[in-house]
Amino acid sequence: MNIQYKKGVLELCVLSLLKKRDFYGYEISEYLSKHINIADGTVYPILRKLKSEGMLATYIQEESSGPPRKYYSLTNFGRQSFEKERAAYLEFARTIEALLEGNEND
Amino acid sequence: MTECEFMAILSAELNKLKIADAADILSEYKQHFAFKLADGLSEEEIAQKLGDPLALAAQFGAGAESVQSEKGWSKLKAPVGFKIFAALSLVVLAAVCIVFCAAALAFLSISICLFGQLNIAGLLPPMPFYSAVLFAAASLALSALSGTALVYCFALMRGLLRYLTSSSKASDEPAPFSKTQLKLRAVMRSLLIIFAAFLFLGIFVSILGSGEPEFWHAWGWFGYGG
Numbered sequence: 001m002n003i004q005y006k007k008g009v010l011e012l013c014v015l016s017l018l019k020k021r022d023f024y025g026y027e028i029s030e031y032l033s034k035h036i037n038i039a040d041g042t043v044y045p046i047l048r049k050l051k052s053e054g055m056l057a058t059y060i061q062e063e064s065s066g067p068p069r070k071y072y073s074l075t076n077f078g079r080q081s082f083e084k085e086r087a088a089y090l091e092f093a094r095t096i097e098a099l100l101e102g103n104e105n106d
Numbered sequence: 107m108t109e110c111e112f113m114a115i116l117s118a119e120l121n122k123l124k125i126a127d128a129a130d131i132l133s134e135y136k137q138h139f140a141f142k143l144a145d146g147l148s149e150e151e152i153a154q155k156l157g158d159p160l161a162l163a164a165q166f167g168a169g170a171e172s173v174q175s176e177k178g179w180s181k182l183k184a185p186v187g188f189k190i191f192a193a194l195s196l197v198v199l200a201a202v203c204i205v206f207c208a209a210a211l212a213f214l215s216i217s218i219c220l221f222g223q224l225n226i227a228g229l230l231p232p233m234p235f236y237s238a239v240l241f242a243a244a245s246l247a248l249s250a251l252s253g254t255a256l257v258y259c260f261a262l263m264r265g266l267l268r269y270l271t272s273s274s275k276a277s278d279e280p281a282p283f284s285k286t287q288l289k290l291r292a293v294m295r296s297l298l299i300i301f302a303a304f305l306f307l308g309i310f311v312s313i314l315g316s317g318e319p320e321f322w323h324a325w326g327w328f329g330y331g332g
Contacts, residue, residue: 016175025134025137025138026137026138026141027199029138033155039155039156039158039162040138040152040155040156040157041135041138041156041159042157042162042164042165043163044131044134044138044162045162045165045166047134048131048166066140067137067140069137070133070134077261
């Protein structure tokens with residue numbers, strides 16, 4: 001499937017994951033590549049874009065083992081946008097599905 | 107492709123595209139390699155799964171274009187003005203730290219004197235022991251509050267110092283509040299409540315004990331000679 005096509009939806013998936021709790025970059029990358037067939041590296045540009053849009057915030061947390069990790073958390077703005085985008089996407093997806101299945105009522 | 111090759115290509119391409127915080131981006135990929143290597147994958151496999159570094163660098167460029175132009179504008183103005191402001195705040199914070207330190211020690215000694223009935227040089231007004239204990243507890247809470255505020259100020263100063271000494275490129279944004287700071291704030295709130303509770307309880311008990319709403323008259327404070 002076309003990568004550009006997937007990318008918009010991937011943003012929604014990242015936001016939906018971060019709604020549950022804070023994660024660090026690698027965890028998010030693992031979660032996405034487990035479910036969706038994309039290159040592992042794709043998630044980092046997405047995280048950066050979401051952060052620059054003010055949807056995500058980051059903080060550094062020291063770990064007992066290994067280097068400190070950069071955690072991503074959903075901002076209030078991100079939470080609100082996610083709820084809106086999610087509803088809009090699900091609505092859109094239902095319409096497309098109906099169109100592609102060819103069972104729209106003319 | 108090895109890790110070194112992957113990182114070198116990514117780094118060169120990010121620089122070529124003039125993407126800010128390239129070091130930050132590179133460190134994410136470096137950690138990715140570290141995690142995958144720990145899982146037993148080879149560098150080649152990891153690099154292959156990550157995808158083409160040239161394409162990845164381009165994705166960083168495409169996503170952040172509008173933000174970059176904004177940042178370029180703020181870079182002209184913000185760092186100079188903001189850093190002077192931050193440096194001034196540092197001086198003010200240092201003064202506030204000294205005040206909190208003095209307050210913590212003062213309230214602590216008042217509380218010890220009240221608890222122990224140590225009336226040094228007649229500085230403490232006369233009062234029954236039960237009032238003294240309650241006022242001592244209020245003073246102790248105030249002392250702990252000042253102490254916590256002192257620690258909090260130190261944390262703020264450390265954050266500011268880190269901001270001032272770091273390169274302006276990497277830290278355009280002020281550091282977010284750490285979890286410790288949030289915890290300290292919660293502690294300060296509870297201490298304030300404890301202080302207020304003991305103070306009012308002390309006043310209430312003193313009024314009851316002396317039988318007068320203005321109990322300080324009864325006990326002859328402020329030279330009223332009761």
